[in-house]
Amino acid sequence: MKVIAVHPDRCTGCRTCELYCATERGSNSKNLLQAATEEPLPKARVRVEGGGSLSFPLQCRHCRQAPCIDACLAGALVRDEESGLVVIREGLCIGCWTCTLFCPYGVIFPWPERKIALKCDRCLYMERPVCVDVCPTRALEVVDMADYDQFLQGKGSQVATGLAYAGPGLLLLDLQHPA
Amino acid sequence: MSDRADTVIVGGGVAGFQAAMTLRRLWPEKTVTLLDKEEETGYYRTLLPQFINGTLPENKLFFPPSADDRHLRILTAVRVESIDREKRTLRLSGRGDLHYQRLLIACGGRPLVPQPFVGADCAGIFPVRSLTAARMARQWLTSHPEVVVLGGGLVGVKTAAHLAGFGYTVTLIERDDTLLPLALSAAAAGLVADHLRQKKIRLLLGRTVDDLHSTAGAISAVQVGGDWLPCQTLMVATGSLPDLAWLHDSGLLSEGRLEVAPTLQTADPHIFAAGDAVTIVDSARYTPWTWPQAVVQGALAGENCHAAVPRSLRRYSRVNTMNLNGLSLAILGLPVPGAARAVYAPAGAGIYRELFHQDGTIVGGALVGDISLGGRFHQLMATGLAGERDLESLLVPRKGVWSPQAAVFVRNVRRARILPQGVER
Numbered sequence: 001m002k003v004i005a006v007h008p009d010r011c012t013g014c015r016t017c018e019l020y021c022a023t024e025r026g027s028n029s030k031n032l033l034q035a036a037t038e039e040p041l042p043k044a045r046v047r048v049e050g051g052g053s054l055s056f057p058l059q060c061r062h063c064r065q066a067p068c069i070d071a072c073l074a075g076a077l078v079r080d081e082e083s084g085l086v087v088i089r090e091g092l093c094i095g096c097w098t099c100t101l102f103c104p105y106g107v108i109f110p111w112p113e114r115k116i117a118l119k120c121d122r123c124l125y126m127e128r129p130v131c132v133d134v135c136p137t138r139a140l141e142v143v144d145m146a147d148y149d150q151f152l153q154g155k156g157s158q159v160a161t162g163l164a165y166a167g168p169g170l171l172l173l174d175l176q177h178p179a
Numbered sequence: 180m181s182d183r184a185d186t187v188i189v190g191g192g193v194a195g196f197q198a199a200m201t202l203r204r205l206w207p208e209k210t211v212t213l214l215d216k217e218e219e220t221g222y223y224r225t226l227l228p229q230f231i232n233g234t235l236p237e238n239k240l241f242f243p244p245s246a247d248d249r250h251l252r253i254l255t256a257v258r259v260e261s262i263d264r265e266k267r268t269l270r271l272s273g274r275g276d277l278h279y280q281r282l283l284i285a286c287g288g289r290p291l292v293p294q295p296f297v298g299a300d301c302a303g304i305f306p307v308r309s310l311t312a313a314r315m316a317r318q319w320l321t322s323h324p325e326v327v328v329l330g331g332g333l334v335g336v337k338t339a340a341h342l343a344g345f346g347y348t349v350t351l352i353e354r355d356d357t358l359l360p361l362a363l364s365a366a367a368a369g370l371v372a373d374h375l376r377q378k379k380i381r382l383l384l385g386r387t388v389d390d391l392h393s394t395a396g397a398i399s400a401v402q403v404g405g406d407w408l409p410c411q412t413l414m415v416a417t418g419s420l421p422d423l424a425w426l427h428d429s430g431l432l433s434e435g436r437l438e439v440a441p442t443l444q445t446a447d448p449h450i451f452a453a454g455d456a457v458t459i460v461d462s463a464r465y466t467p468w469t470w471p472q473a474v475v476q477g478a479l480a481g482e483n484c485h486a487a488v489p490r491s492l493r494r495y496s497r498v499n500t501m502n503l504n505g506l507s508l509a510i511l512g513l514p515v516p517g518a519a520r521a522v523y524a525p526a527g528a529g530i531y532r533e534l535f536h537q538d539g540t541i542v543g544g545a546l547v548g549d550i551s552l553g554g555r556f557h558q559l560m561a562t563g564l565a566g567e568r569d570l571e572s573l574l575v576p577r578k579g580v581w582s583p584q585a586a587v588f589v590r591n592v593r594r595a596r597i598l599p600q601g602v603e604r
């Protein structure tokens with residue numbers, strides 16, 4: 001299973017990923033400048049967390065036991081068998097927002113204007129995720145879960161230390177603070 | 180029909196179905212029989228208001244069909260009337276007895292119908308709970324648009340919000356002085372009331388229905404205080420209670436409650452239970468009667484039925500979220516006496532976000548009008564990890580990334596970063 005991994009040490013908090021995610025995946029025009037004038041405003045499926053000394057983009061983790069799937073009132077959230085990713089079938093979503101309250105990372109977003117919930121599907125049907133493509137510092141990367149442990153080695157302590165000092169704007173809850 | 184099954188599930192709501200799917204996945208050789216007293220089963224009960232108002236097409240109401248499975252038998256229109264625990268049999272309406280090795284009770288709740296309507300022999304009165312009643316209501320409403328919704332709790336508010344704006348005149352009657360009295364603080368409820376009034380719903384708070392009037396066998400008016408109110412359709416949403424009459428002399432009930440351990444085991448080791456039917460006894464008594472809980476509990480009870488070592492439920496959260504015809508609302512929990520309060524409520528914005536916290540733990544709160552970051556607050560509440568965080572500033576919703584300048588700015592950033600110095604694109 002392939003997921004998007006993040007190098008927090010490279011992220012500068014510029015929110016380019018958010019802008020392009022919203023443009024490519026949420027706008028009609030698919031053009032940055034025009035998208036900014038669309039009604040409703042396009043919405044991103046990734047959110048840059050933190051600020052100040054540490055920031056990083058956060059998007060769906062495709063949890064193994066995904067609380068959002070259990071929470072969905074309409075059967076709109078499912079696991080895509082082939083890719084293993086958690087995807088939303090927009091045609092079934094009734095915009096009740098229950099899933100948004102059950103994602104512990106807060107990365108399913110209500111989109112009231114369109115009455116659907118919005119989440120990252122790793123741009124499943126595109127060649128590469130938009131955010132990965134556009135990040136100016138290459139802070140995002142597509143990795144195979146099998147290689148993920150390796151990827152985390154060496155990053156782990158950095159991430160944990162970063163989080164400990166990141167201040168109150170940051171709430172990444174799956175990582176333990178260093179002792 | 181054979182008269183036995185390895186596991187019998189009473190109730191084909193979402194808890195029962197989750198249990199059935201889990202049992203079939205984990206123990207492919209064991210047979211499962213699922214029983215429901217309704218004619219139709221396997222549907223999204225939560226979508227009934229959208230079905231009643233005619234906006235939800237029928238095909239979206241039912242769970243997606245699963246592959247044929249000869250080890251899973253689903254019997255509808257069969258009511259379980261009683262249980263004999265010694266013989267491990269259930270008495271079924273009109274079908275004789277059914278023997279179980281393990282029993283899973285997922286019989287959910289039944290609507291509470293208040294006094295004046297009990298046994299009222301007139302058409303046009305519909306409790307909001309079952310598909311059978313919802314079908315009748317949907318049909319009836321097409322020619323009876325003057326609606327009274329009784330009960331300003333979650334189901335009542337949702338039903339009223341989904342009927343208003345679809346050609347019905349809607350009056351919502353709530354006994355308490357505020358809406359959602361079991362879920363929201365008065366301030367948060369006030370915003371919900373404002374929104375419903377904007378949707379042209381007439382709210383009668385602190386009132387109840389004392390009597391009803393019928394004309395030609397159908398309801399025509401209800402009496403509220405001294406006044407008579409025209410009413411062609413009455414939607415009853417005054418709450419529900421576990422539907423446990425059939426367990427009356429089973430010895431499983433304690434003061435009328437079906438109590439289970441966090442493993443969802445009842446006092447009888449062969450019997451498990453899940454969903455709206457149960458009261459969970461841990462350090463306190465919990466009745467987390469919500470859809471996500473019914474899903475999680477159904478799956479866990481199914482797993483524990485035949486497991487050597489049963490697992491415990493991890494959370495009893497009652498969090499509830501809804502979209503009331505344009506107003507987003509997330510309920511984390513009622514104010515706790517003595518708890519501190521963090522609020523974000525800009526004047527006139529239609530937004531009210533509050534959290535109650537005690538000793539570094541979020542203990543309740545609600546997000547009205549803007550529910551962003553709700554998942555995080557729920558997680559913080561569940562893990563007790565709010566700690567020293569500045570909740571006031573966390574409650575301030577973050578602005579979107581868009582502004583015309585943002586695009587230009589980003590283009591410059593990209594150039595500066597990606598291109599080697601001195602190269603022009």
Ligand SMILES: Cc1cc2nc3c(=O)[nH]c(=O)nc-3n(C[C@H](O)[C@H](O)[C@H](O)COP(=O)(O)OP(=O)(O)OC[C@H]3O[C@@H](n4cnc5c(N)ncnc54)[C@H](O)[C@@H]3O)c2cc1C
Nearest residue numbers: 190192193194215216258259286287288454455469470473
């Ligand atoms: C209109 C409405 C809106 C809702 N909206 C929300 C929401 O937005 N969010 C949320 O979290 N929750 C919501 N809920 C609550 C949620 O639907 C329930 O918590 C959930 O459906 C409970 O599932 P369950 O399987 O435990 O019970 P149920 O769904 O009640 O199923 C129990 C089944 O058992 C059957 N049964 C009972 N007794 C017997 C018997 N003796 N023999 C045979 N069969 C029997 C019943 O016919 C029923 O089909 C809503 C409920 C309603 C009615």
Ligand code: SF4
Nearest residue numbers: 060061062063068103
């Ligand atoms: S949306 Fe949230 S809960 Fe659902 S899979 Fe992604 S990270 Fe997990």
Ligand code: SF4
Nearest residue numbers: 072093094096097099
């Ligand atoms: S908002 Fe959509 S995806 Fe989320 S729980 Fe409701 S129906 Fe399911």
